[in-house]
Amino acid sequence: DIQMTQSPSSLSASVGDRVTITCRASHNINIYLNWYQQKPGKAPKLLIYGASNLQSGVPSRFSGSGSGTDFTLTVSSLQPEDFATYYCQQSYNTLVTFGQGTKLEIK
Amino acid sequence: QVQIVQSGAEVKKPGASVKVSCKTSGDTFTSYVIHWVRQGPGQGLEWMGWINAGVGNTRYSQRFQGRFAITRDTSTSTAHMELSGLTSEDTAVYYCARSNILGTYYFDYWGQGTLVTVSS
Numbered sequence: 001d002i003q004m005t006q007s008p009s010s011l012s013a014s015v016g017d018r019v020t021i022t023c024r025a026s027h028n029i030n031i032y033l034n035w036y037q038q039k040p041g042k043a044p045k046l047l048i049y050g051a052s053n054l055q056s057g058v059p060s061r062f063s064g065s066g067s068g069t070d071f072t073l074t075v076s077s078l079q080p081e082d083f084a085t086y087y088c089q090q091s092y093n094t095l096v097t098f099g100q101g102t103k104l105e106i107k
Numbered sequence: 108q109v110q111i112v113q114s115g116a117e118v119k120k121p122g123a124s125v126k127v128s129c130k131t132s133g134d135t136f137t138s139y140v141i142h143w144v145r146q147g148p149g150q151g152l153e154w155m156g157w158i159n160a161g162v163g164n165t166r167y168s169q170r171f172q173g174r175f176a177i178t179r180d181t182s183t184s185t186a187h188m189e190l191s192g193l194t195s196e197d198t199a200v201y202y203c204a205r206s207n208i209l210g211t212y213y214f215d216y217w218g219q220g221t222l223v224t225v226s227s
Contacts, residue, residue, distance in 0.1 A: 001169070034213040036152075043202055043217035044152065050211060087152055091212035094166060096142065096154040 002027050004088055006099035012107040017078045021102045023071045023088035032092045035064055035073045038101075039084045047086075048073065080106075109133040113203060113218040119225050124191040127221045129203035136184035137161035140206045142214060143177060143188045145199040153199075158186055159208060193225045 003026040013019050023033065031051035036044035046055045048064035051071055061076040075082055083106050088099040114128040129141060143155040156167035158177040165177050171190070179186045186203060201221045204214035 032211060036214075038152075043204075043220055044214070045217075046213060046215050049213035049215075055215065089152075089154075089213070091206075091210065094157075094210050094212065095168070096157075096212055098144075098152040098154060101151045 001095065002029060002090055002092060002097055004090055004097050004099040006086075006088055006102050008102060009100065010103040010105065012105050013078055014107045015078050015080055019075050019078060019104065021073045021086055021088075021104075023066075023073070023099050025069045025071075025090055025092075027092070028068050029090045029092040031067050032090055033064075033066065033071045034089045034091070035062075036087045036089065037082075037084045038087065044087060078104075109205070109216045111203060111205065111216050111218040113201075113221045116222040117224070119193050119223065121194055121225060121227055123193050123225075124189055125193060125197075125223050126187055126189045127201050127203075127223070129186045129188070129218050131184045131186075131205065131216075136179075137181055138208065140208050140212065141177070141179065141186040142204050142206060142212065144202045144204060144214075146202070146220075147196075147199040150199075155188070157206075157212070160186065161208070190223075193223075195225050197223065198225045199223060 005024045007022050033051045035048040038044040052064045063074050086102045110132045140157050142157040158165045174191045204217040206212040
């Protein structure tokens, strides 16, 4: 199985900050990498698919990059509604694994 | 618009089985793949498996092989998952989610989640 490792596991930041979350795959997954945001008690919400494609309706302050084994999710200017947990997810070979999550908290 | 509605919460005893349903509307059911993902209390997301709603083939995480099955009923646009041999470790919220059939499995629509509690 392909393992996904996110870092950091948690992050404190302020409104207006630029933050970056990293996801590393144990094997080359090309660009089969997606990012989700989850708030307590809610289903995850798709933010980025195919490593860098912004899902319809998602604010442009979210962006993704990377290919192969190393990927990043960047929020250019944090808004109050962005404080949540973020997950990466890979789907290489039609098997799926998630990263362990990054909890983004208000400083 | 696309909607995915799951069946209600369940309480089961250890050793029992649970079946959760996932009804989709607003799009062509057989054009998509339905996945099941679970989340234990305070835990991350764990993928369990998928079914191609058109062809009916499935693929499961090795972790659940032998006690997990996904089926679908195209007449009602509903997918079902059944997990057997329940233990307290299976207490979780179970989500179904939709992806395309192309293999680039990203989940653009999710059900609301179904809480399964395993307790004696």
